[in-house]
Amino acid sequence: MIRPNLRHLDIFLSLCASGSVTTTARTLNLTQPAVSKAVSALEDVVQLRLFERRRNRLHLTADGIRIRDEAERLMNQVRFFSAEVEALQKSRRGEINILSIPSLAAGAIAGAIGDFSVSYPEINIRFGIGMSRQISTMVAQNRIDVGFIHGTSGLPEVTETFVAESEVWCLMTDGHPLCGLPKIRAEDLMGFPLIGFDVESPPSVQIREVFARAGLQPNVRAEINASLLAPHAVRDGTVAFVDPLSVPRSPNLVLKQFEPRIPLPIFILTHRNKTLSLPMLALCDTARHSIFRSLKKYGSRQ
Known part of the structure; x- marks a missing residue:
């Protein structure tokens, strides 16, 4: 299987754009022999002639044009991959602010935070206890990221995700x-x-x-x-x-x-206009499973 070196492809594409080894070397902060060596190495891998020299200038061959097009698509995918990795790395660092009503906080949510912290050690969790009305208001005002309450908030700014039902x-x-x-x-x-x-x-x-x-x-x-x-x-x-x-x-x-x-419906609250990061989604999912485990002890509805 042919696996060209990504660095060689990058140098090749730069040379395609400039048509000059000197210009490519200056742009990439390389020596001219290093540029020529990289192109030769790529030609050895693909076993095709990529350039021909006419009037002291490099021109792509027909095969070189096809390899250039494929290389551009591949390098675009590599850049997309790098951007996604960077976004994931950034999303794994930061802070999540949570409030929960006491009945959920003391057991299921506290346990979920412990589990979550093992998988996301770089995320700082700020966790507190509040009453349903206070939690709903703070989510609506974007002062906290996630809230856990009984019942709905009744606020248009809040997205309410039903989890399960406890009962009296x-x-x-x-x-x-x-x-x-x-x-x-x-x-x-x-x-x-x-x-x-x-x-x-x-x-x-x-x-x-x-x-x-x-x-x-x-x-x-x-x-x-x-x-x-x-x-x-x-x-x-x-x-x-x-x-x-x-x-x-x-x-x-x-x-x-x-x-x-007498049902006690459990809801996760988030702000309607906030896009949840991957860690926030993971936290909500971890909390959901923790609540399910707690409810199984009492036969309450999920």
């Missing part, structure tokens, strides 16, 4: 009277002190609607805006509504599904 579960201590039930209903919770979601959050509204339809008034003693705080707040007799993704495994805690099912 009930958290209690081991030995709680409701531990033996397969699922927990509003009726089962009467008489027990409850820890609810932030009153303005969508799941909090849906939980209150479930109790209202059953003609019941929940005994909410506390409201928190981050499910990851619930394991520290539950006591004997207390039941907390949580996103199970934020609850670490513990022999002293029990999780039970709440019925009817």
Whole structure:
């Protein structure tokens, strides 16, 4: 298989353009013998005569013209390849700013960042926790690159990519009277002190609607805006509504599904007018798989 030297092709094309060994040598900062040697080497490889001399000037032969055309196409591909490599190298260096709601941040997203950092060690990750409304606003204002929230942002500047659904579960201590039930209903919770979601959050509204339809008034003693705080707040007799993704495994805690099912849809937010770099796409894909793995533990929908 014929594999010409790319440097020889570059010198050959320069000589084609100038028709002068002297000019080519000056342009490429080479000696004239070096130019002549490169062309001779290329002729040896292709086993064709590429130039003929007429009136002290080099002219391409018919074979030389065809080789020139092929060489130009090849060198254009080489330049395109080099540009792509440079773009990839630049995209692998830089910074990605991320915000996530606490229930996703503490487990799935933190784990995804750890996995991502192994593959992209030159990318600096700035990772923080925020509430859904704050995250949506910061993505819309292009102040962060990627956001992870429950529900949609409702902002036209934001692209929302659905990932999967978690759902509301009930958290209690081991030995709680409701531990033996397969699922927990509003009726089962009467008489027990409850820890609810932030009153303005969508799941909090849906939980209150479930109790209202059953003609019941929940005994909410506390409201928190981050499910990851619930394991520290539950006591004997207390039941907390949580996103199970934020609850670490513990022999002293029990999780039970709440019925009817209250979904917690998970979305990735990016700015609508921002072209995502390859590392940002890789980060989102890594986060997606990390979320899937977390959800499998609870049988939630993907």
